[in-house]
Amino acid sequence: MKLKRDFYERPTLEVAKDLLGKTLVKIQDEKIYRVKIVECEAYLGLEDRAAHSFHGKITPRVKSMWGEAGVAYVYFTYGMYYCMNVVTEKEGIPNAVLIRAAEPLEGLDFMSLNRYGKVYSELTKPQKKNLLNGPAKLCQCLNIDREYDGMSLLGNELYIEEGETVENVVVTGRIGIENSKEAKDYLYRFYIGGSPYVSKR
DNA sequence: GTACTGATATGCT
DNA sequence: GCATATCAGTACC
Numbered sequence: 001m002k003l004k005r006d007f008y009e010r011p012t013l014e015v016a017k018d019l020l021g022k023t024l025v026k027i028q029d030e031k032i033y034r035v036k037i038v039e040c041e042a043y044l045g046l047e048d049r050a051a052h053s054f055h056g057k058i059t060p061r062v063k064s065m066w067g068e069a070g071v072a073y074v075y076f077t078y079g080m081y082y083c084m085n086v087v088t089e090k091e092g093i094p095n096a097v098l099i100r101a102a103e104p105l106e107g108l109d110f111m112s113l114n115r116y117g118k119v120y121s122e123l124t125k126p127q128k129k130n131l132l133n134g135p136a137k138l139c140q141c142l143n144i145d146r147e148y149d150g151m152s153l154l155g156n157e158l159y160i161e162e163g164e165t166v167e168n169v170v171v172t173g174r175i176g177i178e179n180s181k182e183a184k185d186y187l188y189r190f191y192i193g194g195s196p197y198v199s200k201r
Numbered sequence: 202g203t204a205c206t207g208a209t210a211t212g213c214t
Numbered sequence: 215g216c217a218t219a220t221c222a223g224t225a226c227c
Contacts, residue, residue, distance in 0.1 A: 043219075050219065052212090059212065078220050079209025085219090098219060136220050176219055 001162040005154060008069035012088045012095040016042040017190050019086070019097060021166035023105065026142050026158050031110050033142050035102035035132060036163060039191035039198045041174045043085070045094030049183040050174065053094035064150040065094040072158060074139070074149040081136035084144050086153065086160070100175070100189075102132045103197040104141075111141035133199045168193035175199070 003022070008015060019037050026033040045053030045065065052062045052075065064073045065087055073085040073096050085096035104111060108120040115137070116127060123131075132138050139145070144158075153159045170193040177184050191198040 041219075052219075057212095061211065075219080076210060077218065079211085081208095081220050083219065100219090130221090134220070140221095174219075 002154070003070075003160050003162065005068070005070045008086065008088050008153070009090060010088065012042045012044055012097060013188065015086070015088045016040050016097045016188070017169060019099070019160070020169060020190055020192050022163040023161045024099065024102060024142075024159075025161055026144070027156065028143065031107060033107035033110060034105040035138070035142070036105055036197075037099060037102050037160075038195045039099075039101035039133075039189070041098045041100055041190070042188040043096050043098060044188075045096075048186065048188075049181055050177040050186075051094070051096075056094070058094075062094065065096050067091060067150065070153045072144075072148050072151045072153060074144060074146060076146065077136075082139040082145055083135040084139050084142075084148070098135055099138060100135050101191070101197055101199045102138055103195065104132055114143050115140050129196070133197055166192050 019040050022037050024035050024037055043051040045051045048054060053065050061075055064071055067087055068091040069088050071087045073087050074082055076082055085098045088095045088097060112118055112120040112123055132141055151158055170191050171187050172189045173187060174189045
């Protein structure tokens with residue numbers, strides 16, 4: 001069951017929590033990728049110093065964050081990495097949820113080829129564990145780049161479908177924003193407790 | 202296990 | 215010029 005716009009058009013923190021356990025699906029050239037979302041973070045543009053759209057900023061990069069709910073926001077960072085977000089709430093509210101980590105379900109060989117140039121069975125143990133446990137890794141594996149910025153998640157190429165219900169949700173502070181003053185204490189990070197696929201730290 | 206480094210686009214001051 | 219929503223590799227406990 002593909003999630004519809006009404007799932008995304010809700011308060012960002014609720015969407016972030018509900019995304020855990022859902023399945024992210026990407027279909028490209030007959031290749032099917034399916035991964036279970038195990039970790040994500042909410043970014044609330046208007047009131048959140050750590051968000052790219054803090055205080056209503058609009059730059060070319062964050063443009064799609066202002067669009068309607070159910071659209072992908074893909075940004076380029078540190079000169080070499082992409083990260084994928086899901087835009088939430090109504091058009092004009094620049095909020096999004098960063099997908100931080102996932103558990104591979106289907107298309108493992110495609111993912112490992114994208115990242116290491118090897119099929120999954122040839123990966124070393126640490127390589128298997130590190131396949132999707134970070135936002136930039138996830139994009140490398142799924143071959144997500146700037147082409148996907150602004151793409152609707154309601155179409156047939158990239159979407160999220162209903163998954164299992166998650167009981168053990170852990171809420172903590174976010175990662176990698178140490179200098180964002182008061183925003184670093186916001187408890188906007190959600191992950192599935194006990195899953196070996198979260199990025200931890 | 203932790204600690205430091207380099208890769209370097211984008212937007213800020 | 216400088217910081218950043220990152221990761222991989224290396225060096226060293």
